[in-house]
Amino acid sequence: MGDRKRIFRIFTISDFEEEENWLExxxxxxxxxxxxxxxxxxxxxKVSPEEVVYKLDYQMSNxxxxxxxxxxxxxxxxxxxxxGWHYFRKKKSDISDANDGEIFSDNESKIxxxxxxxxxxxxxxxxxxxxxxxxxxxxxxxGKNSFKIFIFVxxxxxxxxxxxxxxxxxxxxxxxKNRLKNN
Numbered sequence: 001m002g003d004r005k006r007i008f009r010i011f012t013i014s015d016f017e018e019e020e021n022w023l024e025x026x027x028x029x030x031x032x033x034x035x036x037x038x039x040x041x042x043x044x045x046k047v048s049p050e051e052v053v054y055k056l057d058y059q060m061s062n063x064x065x066x067x068x069x070x071x072x073x074x075x076x077x078x079x080x081x082x083x084g085w086h087y088f089r090k091k092k093s094d095i096s097d098a099n100d101g102e103i104f105s106d107n108e109s110k111i112x113x114x115x116x117x118x119x120x121x122x123x124x125x126x127x128x129x130x131x132x133x134x135x136x137x138x139x140x141x142x143g144k145n146s147f148k149i150f151i152f153v154x155x156x157x158x159x160x161x162x163x164x165x166x167x168x169x170x171x172x173x174x175x176x177k178n179r180l181k182n183n
Contacts, residue, residue, distance in 0.1 A: 003046035014172035051092035
């Protein structure tokens with residue numbers, strides 16, 4: 001067994017293309033992706049540097065044998081799944097044309113994936129935001145109880161975090177979808 005390293009790195013639900021590029025860069029630098037855990041810890045093994053394409057697919061369901069076989073038939077190696085994301089890899093030397101380096105055969109499939117991300121990730125966040133965060137903030141805080149002030153500050157931080165996620169992810173997913181529709 002070679003050397004191993006673990007890297008903590010957070011990618012939002014709309015940063016999957018950046019994640020793919022980052023995994024490719026790690027491989028070019030001699031670190032082969034092994035797995036990622038739900039707490040954003042990426043595990044790598046030291047290998048000879050190689051040009052490899054990494055792709056992610058998003059489906060909340062566990063991958064079926066038919067699903068995995070379809071990717072294997074097109075030369076993709078399945079690496080594992082975490083939080084609905086399925087990781088695949090293929091050597092660039094095995095890619096004969098631009099379509100061979102993609103896991104989706106058309107833009108409509110990519111758009112469906114983006115819609116699926118929005119429905120299963122963004123909508124639940126919106127529900128939590130409007131059902132929990134906003135009502136708690138609207139209550140404000142009363143008195144000088146330091147615990148109540150602390151909780152209020154926590155809700156302010158959560159509010160700002162949610163607003164950032166909605167803006168960052170929402171706009172990015174919309175831009176990706178528009179780009180795919182116009183291609």
